Amino acid sequence: MTVQTTSAPIEKPPVTEVGAIxxxxxxxxxxxxxxxxxxxxxxxxxxxxxAVVPWAFLNAxxxxxxxxxxxxxxxxxxxxxxxKNRFTLFGRYTYDExxxxxxxxxxxxxxxxxxCIRRLWGKALIWAWVGQVFMWAILMWGGxxxxxxxxxxxxxxxxxxxxxxxxxxxxxxxxxxxxxxxxRSDMPAARGLCVAYIELIRGVPLISxxxxxxxxxxxxxxxxxxxxxxxxxxxxxxxxxxxxLAEVVRAGLQAIPKGQYEAADALGLGYWAKMRLIxxxxxxxxxIPPMVNSFIxxxxxxSLVIIIGLxxxxxxxxxxxxxxxxxxFYVEMYIYIALIYFAFCFTMSKFxxxxxxxxxxxTSR
Amino acid sequence: MTPQRQARRExxxxxxxxxxxxxxxxxxxxxxxxxxxxxxxxxxxxxVICGPSGSGKxxxxxxxxxxxxxxxxxxxxxxxxxxxxxxxxEVIRREVGMVFQSFNLFPHLTVLENCTLAPxxxxxxxxxxxxxxxxxxxxxxxxxxxxxxxxGQLSGGQQQRVAIARSLCxxxxxxxxxxxxxxxxxxxxxxxxxxxxSLAEDGMTMLCVTHEMxxxxxxxxxxxxxxxxxxxxxxxxxxxxxxxQSERTKLxxxxxxxx
Ligand SMILES: Nc1ncnc2c1ncn2[C@@H]1O[C@H](COP(=O)(O)OP(=O)(O)OP(=O)(O)O)[C@@H](O)[C@H]1O
Ligand SMILES: [Mg+2]
Numbered sequence: 001m002t003v004q005t006t007s008a009p010i011e012k013p014p015v016t017e018v019g020a021i022x023x024x025x026x027x028x029x030x031x032x033x034x035x036x037x038x039x040x041x042x043x044x045x046x047x048x049x050x051a052v053v054p055w056a057f058l059n060a061x062x063x064x065x066x067x068x069x070x071x072x073x074x075x076x077x078x079x080x081x082x083x084k085n086r087f088t089l090f091g092r093y094t095y096d097e098x099x100x101x102x103x104x105x106x107x108x109x110x111x112x113x114x115x116c117i118r119r120l121w122g123k124a125l126i127w128a129w130v131g132q133v134f135m136w137a138i139l140m141w142g143g144x145x146x147x148x149x150x151x152x153x154x155x156x157x158x159x160x161x162x163x164x165x166x167x168x169x170x171x172x173x174x175x176x177x178x179x180x181x182x183x184r185s186d187m188p189a190a191r192g193l194c195v196a197y198i199e200l201i202r203g204v205p206l207i208s209x210x211x212x213x214x215x216x217x218x219x220x221x222x223x224x225x226x227x228x229x230x231x232x233x234x235x236x237x238x239x240x241x242x243x244x245l246a247e248v249v250r251a252g253l254q255a256i257p258k259g260q261y262e263a264a265d266a267l268g269l270g271y272w273a274k275m276r277l278i279x280x281x282x283x284x285x286x287x288i289p290p291m292v293n294s295f296i297x298x299x300x301x302x303s304l305v306i307i308i309g310l311x312x313x314x315x316x317x318x319x320x321x322x323x324x325x326x327x328x329f330y331v332e333m334y335i336y337i338a339l340i341y342f343a344f345c346f347t348m349s350k351f352x353x354x355x356x357x358x359x360x361x362x363t364s365r
Numbered sequence: 366m367t368p369q370r371q372a373r374r375e376x377x378x379x380x381x382x383x384x385x386x387x388x389x390x391x392x393x394x395x396x397x398x399x400x401x402x403x404x405x406x407x408x409x410x411x412x413v414i415c416g417p418s419g420s421g422k423x424x425x426x427x428x429x430x431x432x433x434x435x436x437x438x439x440x441x442x443x444x445x446x447x448x449x450x451x452x453x454x455e456v457i458r459r460e461v462g463m464v465f466q467s468f469n470l471f472p473h474l475t476v477l478e479n480c481t482l483a484p485x486x487x488x489x490x491x492x493x494x495x496x497x498x499x500x501x502x503x504x505x506x507x508x509x510x511x512x513x514x515x516x517g518q519l520s521g522g523q524q525q526r527v528a529i530a531r532s533l534c535x536x537x538x539x540x541x542x543x544x545x546x547x548x549x550x551x552x553x554x555x556x557x558x559x560x561x562x563s564l565a566e567d568g569m570t571m572l573c574v575t576h577e578m579x580x581x582x583x584x585x586x587x588x589x590x591x592x593x594x595x596x597x598x599x600x601x602x603x604x605x606x607x608x609x610q611s612e613r614t615k616l617x618x619x620x621x622x623x624x
Contacts, residue, residue: 262432263469263528267483267535268458277482281473363472363515 066325080329081336084320088337091156091311097148100139101159107135108162116351118358136163152230156311158340160230164312165299168237175238176245177284181275183250194246201243206301210236214308233305241298248290252283285359292352296345313337370601377586380407383539383570384429389438391424398424399435400594408538409568413581413602416591417617422574425591426541429572430461443538459487462532466544468524470516476503476527477512480534488535495534502530506560522553529560540564542573576621582606590614 028038059075061068062082069077081088090098111132114120140159143149155163182194201209213236214229256279264274284291303314311319317337321330384406391399398421406412414422427433428440431447431454440447442457471479480499484490490498503509506526508519516524525545532540542561546554558580565571565584575581581588581602588605590598590613598605598614609615 257469259465259467259469260471263463263465263471265432266430266458266461266463267531268455268487269483270455273486277486278471282471285473363517 066329069329077329077332080321080326080332083326084317084323084333087157087320088313088317088333089157091160091316092154093156093159094148094150094154097142097150100142100147100150101155101157104136104139104159105162107132108166112347116354152228155230157316158313160305160310161299161302161313162344164234164237164302164305165295167234168241168298168302169295171238172242172245175242177249177280179242179246180249180253183246184253198243198246201240202247206236206240207304207307209240210304210308212236213239229308229310233308233310237298237302240301241294244294244297245291248287248294249283251290252285252287253279255286256283285356288352288356288359292348296348299344299348300341313340370603373586374601377407377410380409382406383408383410383443384572385439385441386425386429387439389425389428389435389440391421391428391433391435391437398594399428402438402594402596404589404596406539406570406572409570411565411571411584411586412573412589413585413587414572414574414589414591415576415578415581415617415621416597420591421594422591423543426463426543426572426574429539429541430458430463432463459535460537461539461541462535462537463541464525464528464532464543464545466547468516468521468528468548470524470528470531472516475513475515476508476519479516479527480531483531483535499530499534502533503527505533505563506530507556520553521549522556525549525553525557526560529557529564533564539570539572542571542575544574544576546575546577578606578622590617592617 029035055075057075059073060078061071061074061076062078064079066077068074069079086095086098090101093101111125111128114128115125138144138147140155140163141150141152179194179198182190183198185191185194204212210233214232217232217235260278260282261274264278269277302312305312306315306318314337317333318330321327321333382405384404386402386404389399389402390397402425404425414425416422424433428435428447429442435447443460445453445456447453447457470476471482474482477496477499480503481492481495484495484498485492488495500509500512503512506529508523508526508530511519511523511527516527519527525548529545545561546557549557554577558577561571561573561580562584573580573585585602587599588602589596590605590609590611592613598609598611600610605614606618609618
């Protein structure tokens with residue numbers, strides 16, 4: 001047996017392991033092939049920057065007329081955005097009343113911001129969201145409180161995109177949960193129905209669901225009742241998303257160990273209490289990433305309403321640059337629209353990461 | 366036989382029957398897992414069930430609160446027969462607490478919430494009252510200071526004690542234990558057994574699947590040996606350990622006692 005009598009001195013790590021040089025060595029130049037890769041990537045980045053920066057920034061035309069943009073040597077024509085912004089954001093909404101959708105979007109963003117602050121979570125926030133729905137209805141339709149009525153046939157742009165995706169998400173979420181539970185239930189009839197629904201909807205492209213919704217939904221209503229285009233599209237999205245969410249939720253349900261069900265049973269909890277209090281809270285927490293993935297898809301998929309003639313954000317931008325003098329600057333317009341989509345999707349993604357982290361910190365698992 | 370033993374035996378003989386299992390058969394597909402099991406448990410009786418792995422011990426006690434369904438025979442718990450009637454099953458599950466090998470605490474709820482959940486949602490007690498009861502039992506298993514932690518933050522022994530407290534909060538008349546100490550590190554086994562011993566001293570009817578033979582010797586009124594789905598032998602602990610009758614029991618005892 002040996003006994004250590006003197007302790008080894010505490011030393012600083014070797015210089016090559018710390019600081020910027022250490023980091024470079026450890027991460028970018030730690031082998032011959034990595035060094036080559038680093039240099040190639042670096043060269044590529046430089047190439048892209050020197051190609052894009054002059055066009056997008058240095059030579060760009062920020063304000064002005066199409067003439068200014070067509071001047072020789074002119075870069076990106078951001079002026080088109082300023083010129084067409086109102087139409088892109090609000091579509092055919094009555095021009096003088098466009099402060100209303102703007103206010104509605106502002107309210108929405110405010111609430112989204114508030115929802116990101118964990119401290120504010122509670123009953124009040126839920127009521128604020130419920131109130132938001134009414135505020136939107138009042139602002140968008142008007143017809144009360146001295147606001148002039150604006151038919152929803154005229155709605156368009158960003159409010160339409162936001163509304164369709166939020167409503168689809170909020171309505172499809174509980175439907176998806178019920179479908180997932182149905183698919184795993186012991187009752188053959190309920191299970192069969194849920195499986196049929198999910199597989200049918202998942203088996204067809206969203207475009208055809210939208211077409212079917214616009215053609216078939218009127219058939220389910222008595223003659224004379226007209227279900228308008230917007231509502232039909234909304235129903236189509238909701239049906240589609242709910243089938244996908246059902247599968248996402250089912251994956252979560254399957255990941256919950258049998259012991260959790262048994263412990264709940266042994267305590268005498270009934271089916272619904274067991275699901276609501278024990279199984280779903282754990283299952284839904286597990287599937288936050290794929291769930292948000294579906295939400296993001298839906299948000300972007302709303303642009304498909306173009307095929308049934310609704311003017312969502314993307315379609316509004318497209319129509320806006322149809323104006324002959326600006327026609328050649330559609331790239332700038334699409335970049336602008338892409339940035340708006342990106343901002344929303346990125347927020348959702350970040351929000352879900354935060355949520356995941358907070359929830360796992362709480363239970364320290 | 367000591368006079369205490371004798372007195373205990375008379376006391377149990379006079380007590381009403383709490384669980385009656387008669388001619389119970391169960392199959393998993395083709396596999397005959399319980400074969401004509403008969404068992405009567407008096408109120409306040411402590412029973413230890415042992416036997417080799419796969420002999421059907423868990424299956425038997427899980428039939429008693431209907432986590433598993435038996436296909437033949439009758440099981441009557443506290444005067445209620447287990448049938449497919451959901452009402453009966455609910456009544457029995459309220460009377461019967463169960464502790465699992467793998468604890469099965471709810472990881473998304475705090476220790477306190479784990480304990481108050483069933484009283485609030487099954488017994489419909491007000492939250493304040495449920496919390497008072499929960500704290501009483503958490504004190505009883507000696508972890509009131511952990512009430513606001515999540516199960517993931519506790520040691521195995523602490524988790525199992527929470528699981529026991531969670532069951533006790535429903536004030537069950539019968540407690541089932543399925544190898545409650547098998548998943549624990551050796552140094553934590555004692556803290557859980559101590560809680561179980563104190564429960565036994567309070568007169569709880571207990572059915573306990575365990576291989577803790579020390580516990581069986583000191584606490585059990587009766588030890589039951591199962592093999593291949595049958596009850597092979599049952600006796601008071603002294604007789605069971607010192608004078609086993611069947612060859613299979615002898616073999617089993619020699620295997621586990623020689624460790
Ligand atoms: N759900 C099931 N489906 C099919 N067979 C099962 C099922 N559950 C248990 N069995 C089988 O039934 C037999 C008895 O299982 P049981 O869990 O009751 O044994 P046990 O005595 O508790 O064993 P252990 O000491 O390993 O826990 C085993 O052979 C097991 O493989
Ligand atoms: Mg077992």
